[in-house]
Amino acid sequence: MSDSTIPLPSTQAHVGRRGLLKGLAGMAGLAALDPVLSACSSSGSPGGGGSANSITFGSNYSDPAPKQAFAALVAAATKKTGVKISVNTVDHNTFQNNISSYLQGTPNDLFTWFAGYRMQFFAAQGLATPIDDVWEKIGGNFNTAAKALSKGLDGKYYFIPIYNYPWVVFYNKSTFKQKGYTIPATWDDFIALAKQMKKDGLIPLAFADKDGWPALGTFDIINLRLNGYDYHIKLMKHQIPWTDKGVTAVFNQWLELMPYLQSGANGRIWEDAAKTLEKKQAGMMFQGTNQVAAQYVSDKASLDDLDFFPYPAINPAFGQDYMDAPTDGFMLAAKAKNPDAAKRVLEYIGGAPAEAAYLKFDEWDVGLAEGLSVPSYNSIQTKSVQAISACKSVSQFMDRDTDPAMATAMISLIQKFVDNPTTSTISTIQKSAEAQAKTIFTS
Amino acid sequence: MAAIGGRLAGRTGAMPTADKLVVIGLLGLPLLLDLLFIWAPALSSVVLSFTRWNGIGGLHTRACSPPPAPSILQNGCWYGVQNYHQAATIYPPFWPAVAHNIIWLLVFLFIATPLGMLFAVLIDTGIRGSRIYQSVLFLPVMLSLALIGIVWEFVYSQNFGLINTVIGHTGNGNAIDWLGNPRLDLWAVLAEGSWRQAGYVMVLYLAGLKAVDPTLREAALIDGASGWRTFWRVIFPVMRPINIVILVVTVIESLRAFDLVYITNGGNNGLELLSALVTQNIVGEVQRIGFGSSLGVVLLVVALVPISAFLYQMLRREERT
Numbered sequence: 001m002s003d004s005t006i007p008l009p010s011t012q013a014h015v016g017r018r019g020l021l022k023g024l025a026g027m028a029g030l031a032a033l034d035p036v037l038s039a040c041s042s043s044g045s046p047g048g049g050g051s052a053n054s055i056t057f058g059s060n061y062s063d064p065a066p067k068q069a070f071a072a073l074v075a076a077a078t079k080k081t082g083v084k085i086s087v088n089t090v091d092h093n094t095f096q097n098n099i100s101s102y103l104q105g106t107p108n109d110l111f112t113w114f115a116g117y118r119m120q121f122f123a124a125q126g127l128a129t130p131i132d133d134v135w136e137k138i139g140g141n142f143n144t145a146a147k148a149l150s151k152g153l154d155g156k157y158y159f160i161p162i163y164n165y166p167w168v169v170f171y172n173k174s175t176f177k178q179k180g181y182t183i184p185a186t187w188d189d190f191i192a193l194a195k196q197m198k199k200d201g202l203i204p205l206a207f208a209d210k211d212g213w214p215a216l217g218t219f220d221i222i223n224l225r226l227n228g229y230d231y232h233i234k235l236m237k238h239q240i241p242w243t244d245k246g247v248t249a250v251f252n253q254w255l256e257l258m259p260y261l262q263s264g265a266n267g268r269i270w271e272d273a274a275k276t277l278e279k280k281q282a283g284m285m286f287q288g289t290n291q292v293a294a295q296y297v298s299d300k301a302s303l304d305d306l307d308f309f310p311y312p313a314i315n316p317a318f319g320q321d322y323m324d325a326p327t328d329g330f331m332l333a334a335k336a337k338n339p340d341a342a343k344r345v346l347e348y349i350g351g352a353p354a355e356a357a358y359l360k361f362d363e364w365d366v367g368l369a370e371g372l373s374v375p376s377y378n379s380i381q382t383k384s385v386q387a388i389s390a391c392k393s394v395s396q397f398m399d400r401d402t403d404p405a406m407a408t409a410m411i412s413l414i415q416k417f418v419d420n421p422t423t424s425t426i427s428t429i430q431k432s433a434e435a436q437a438k439t440i441f442t443s
Numbered sequence: 444m445a446a447i448g449g450r451l452a453g454r455t456g457a458m459p460t461a462d463k464l465v466v467i468g469l470l471g472l473p474l475l476l477d478l479l480f481i482w483a484p485a486l487s488s489v490v491l492s493f494t495r496w497n498g499i500g501g502l503h504t505r506a507c508s509p510p511p512a513p514s515i516l517q518n519g520c521w522y523g524v525q526n527y528h529q530a531a532t533i534y535p536p537f538w539p540a541v542a543h544n545i546i547w548l549l550v551f552l553f554i555a556t557p558l559g560m561l562f563a564v565l566i567d568t569g570i571r572g573s574r575i576y577q578s579v580l581f582l583p584v585m586l587s588l589a590l591i592g593i594v595w596e597f598v599y600s601q602n603f604g605l606i607n608t609v610i611g612h613t614g615n616g617n618a619i620d621w622l623g624n625p626r627l628d629l630w631a632v633l634a635e636g637s638w639r640q641a642g643y644v645m646v647l648y649l650a651g652l653k654a655v656d657p658t659l660r661e662a663a664l665i666d667g668a669s670g671w672r673t674f675w676r677v678i679f680p681v682m683r684p685i686n687i688v689i690l691v692v693t694v695i696e697s698l699r700a701f702d703l704v705y706i707t708n709g710g711n712n713g714l715e716l717l718s719a720l721v722t723q724n725i726v727g728e729v730q731r732i733g734f735g736s737s738l739g740v741v742l743l744v745v746a747l748v749p750i751s752a753f754l755y756q757m758l759r760r761e762e763r764t
Binding site: 096101104123125265267276403413419436 | 497498499500525529532533534535536599600601602603616618620621622623625628666708709711712723724726727728729730731
């Protein structure tokens with residue numbers, strides 16, 4: 001599930017050793033891969049006539065749980081629309097690393113992807129088909145935030161969301177009950193709580209950044225709390241320089257938190273950090289439900305004991321108005337062979353019944369459709385829905401909101417900060433980030 | 444007469460058509476493969492290194508327009524030496540990567556390889572259990588580097604790893620962060636690499652030692668040479684061909700270092716290597732093919748130094764003989 005490409009980030013999911021190995025295998029077979037991907041697509045739609053009612057779907061939902069959920073979604077779509085769908089599943093790291101050549105070669109009609117700049121980039125290169133006609137029919141199913149997420153830079157729709165998940169602060173209910181801790185609403189409460197936990201012999205915040213992307217989440221949330229959503233988006237698009245005072249403030253705030261974060265984060269994978277929370281050696285952990293809750297499920301730890309709260313407010317002007325809630329979904333390839341049938345499928349997917357079909361097999365993500373009811377939601381999922389809908393805007397995560405090259409640059413700079421958190425590091429980081437941003441965005 | 448003689452001479456000089464075809468086939472096919480799979484990619488990397496291109500759409504010869512144009516339109520254009528300039532001036536991992544590549548080469552040359560030779564010499568003296576040592580030391584060579592990286596993560600892991608558990612440093616206050624501390628991780632990974640390299644060199648060298656004429660040793664012994672002197676003055680010079688093979692293997696292995704750092708953390712945070720940076724920029728969702736190619740060209744130039752030195756030595760020797 002994790003897409004952490006090389007260091008190429010991408011947020012989500014378990015970048016495990018298995019994933020890395022597969023990624024490596026994928027790289028080795030880079031040249032060979034495109035034909036493999038395309039072979040599937042061409043076999044899926046032989047000729048024109050007989051295939052009018054069948055499409056192919058390229059999927060990176062390659063881990064067992066998402067694969068099962070995706071199969072349920074596809075089965076439901078076929079039942080509803082009568083369109084035969086053949087799924088071409090590719091390991092998620094390989095899929096993401098090869099997306100450019102895949103979309104320029106012979107892609108499947110539909111493919112799985114991520115919202116944010118990461119989607120807009122490929123749409124702007126003319127590799128995706130606008131689906132405004134689909135959105136005309138399904139527009140009523142989604143709120144404005146979800147609609148905004150689905151639009152390209154040209155204002156046309158290119159994306160249908162399927163699920164999202166919040167980045168929040170996790171804790172074990174039993175720990176809080178036993179020690180009499182209360183949920184912190186403000187930064188001062190948060191620091192006071194962390195101090196108390198340290199005194200009680202706990203690691204206040206479990207923390208890992210070996211894969212590079214998890215710490216980007218901490219930068220994002222402090223930035224959203226301090227400077228707000230618009231600032232975040234402008235910074236990600238380099239409309240605000242990285243040397244701006246606002247960025248300095250984010251790092252200074254983070255500096256204050258550093259003594260309470262688990263040390264040695266650059267050498268720890270987030271799965272191990274989640275395990276310290278599971279074992280109650282740590283008091284809290286800030287990450288996505290797609291990682292922490294999923295890890296509890298795969299370790300068979302007590303999901304009932306797990307709970308979360310939104311990141312505490314820092315600047316009263318923005319309170320707890322925003323959070324990272326990365327959204328995954330589907331797009332229509334520009335070279336799709338059967339766009340009409342594919343649009344019928346998308347029309348079905350962009351609604352509550354399709355999301356419910358998917359979420360029956362997913363214990364950590366939540367749907368976005370209005371009026372969606374999923375009886376199988378656990379308490380984490382129910383709470384996720386509330387947390388996300390309480391936000392005025394949700395961002396997608398640094399590696400989805402900015403150019404991937406910039407995300408890669410920030411990964412190594414933020415690892416430097418984690419390794420040596422001082423004010424002089426901060427100014428070095430800002431200067432280097434700005435110099436690199438200039439070459440990535442404008443020159 | 445003269446004409447006939449000329450024709451005859453021509454005929455004797457010419458090869459039958461079948462032979463010509465064989466020669467063309469034997470020379471031409473490898474040449475073609477060499478051009479196609481070695482020179483064409485190498486030269487296209489050099490050309491690409493002067494462009495700015497994300498791999499989408501075509502390349503053209505227009506120069507990239509000056510800054511105010513949105514970056515998304517600056518694609519497939521001629522970028523001059525900008526990639527090299529940016530790599531050297533504002534790309535922070537670049538110089539560490541060059542330094543790490545050189546450190547890697549030096550450690551392999553002066554620690555891992557001599558260690559392997561030492562193992563070989565010791566095992567060759569027929570110490571007790573030499574077969575067991577030989578198998579144990581050779582075992583890592585049979586594992587892929589990717590697998591070695593994973594195995595050693597269990598050894599180095601800070602909270603759950605073998606080393607920290609044995610020395611009792613697994614707590615969150617005192618754990619040694621072998622793979623996360625940028626001042627430690629290169630050496631930790633070099634230990635992994637040397638673990639394999641020493642075994643590899645040992646096997647090569649052992650094969651060479653077995654082939655040395657035993658009478659040389661006996662003669663040295665009779666002349667009263669010590670063990671060290673026998674090795675250094677008699678055996679080592681006799682093994683010249685093997686020594687050269689080992690030198691070449693060592694240089695190649697250190698320049699193609701990639702798997703271990705990629706598995707460990709993708710080549711960040713103290714583990715930057717040129718090969719990893721090329722991968723970061725070229726293989727991935729959004730590619731900076733021009734920039735990545737310029738890093739590849741730098742690696743090519745670095746690799747050319749030992750390769751040319753080696754070829755120069757070889758050719759000069761051939762001329763002499």
